[in-house]
Amino acid sequence: MDAGISQPTFSPYKKREDTRTILAYLIVGTVPLIVVAGVIAFVFRLVNPGETKDFVVALLGPVGGISGAVIGFYFGERAASDKARTGP
Numbered sequence: 144m145d146a147g148i149s150q151p152t153f154s155p156y157k158k159r160e161d162t163r164t165i166l167a168y169l170i171v172g173t174v175p176l177i178v179v180a181g182v183i184a185f186v187f188r189l190v191n192p193g194e195t196k197d198f199v200v201a202l203l204g205p206v207g208g209i210s211g212a213v214i215g216f217y218f219g220e221r222a223a224s225d226k227a228r229t230g231p
Contacts, residue, residue, distance in 0.1 A: 156224065167217045171210045177202045 181199035184190040190198055
């Protein structure tokens with residue numbers, strides 16, 4: 144007997160969008176973490192001051208490239224899915 148309580152329907156599109164959003168935030172969120180790690184390493188002299196720049200650049204290069212790819216994919220897929228749902 145239904146007491147007027149309806150169950151929300153499962154939407155694979157929403158689940159996929161939520162997963163993409165979480166992954167994008169995690170990957171792009173590593174950039175500030177690397178910068179903060181570089182500043183901490185410099186301030187507390189965990190790495191020689193001359194090597195701090197090399198440390199940060201060596202980590203930011205690959206992470207920046209991956210973050211750019213993730214951002215491009217995320218917004219490209221989002222625009223395509225929005226266009227598919229709403230029409231031309």
